[in-house]
Amino acid sequence: MSDEYSLYEAKAKLSALVKQVREGRTVIITVHGQPAAELRPIDPATRPQTLDERLAELTTRGVLLKPKRAALGDTSYPLGPRKPGALQRFLDDRE
Numbered sequence: 001m002s003d004e005y006s007l008y009e010a011k012a013k014l015s016a017l018v019k020q021v022r023e024g025r026t027v028i029i030t031v032h033g034q035p036a037a038e039l040r041p042i043d044p045a046t047r048p049q050t051l052d053e054r055l056a057e058l059t060t061r062g063v064l065l066k067p068k069r070a071a072l073g074d075t076s077y078p079l080g081p082r083k084p085g086a087l088q089r090f091l092d093d094r095e
Contacts, residue, residue: 026041
């Protein structure tokens with residue numbers, strides 16, 4: 001079952017709409033009377049459950065690129081090079 005709401009109503013009632021969706025309902029959002037978007041429940045079977053599964057999925061899709069030098073099973077991502085004197089540069093910029 002689906003309900004239709006204008007964009008204006010959807011913005012005003014977003015929390016209530018999300019609650020309806022969590023209960024299994026589908027909500028259609030319209031703009032000038034024309035359907036523009038659909039809010040529907042997410043199928044829990046297709047959603048990764050752990051951080052490692054999510055990282056693996058994003059890496060497979062090419063959204064996330066792991067550094068080539070990372071060891072197998074290492075989920076840390078290195079920061080950029082450190083420059084000495086960061087605090088002093090910050091203080092100098094404030095003056």
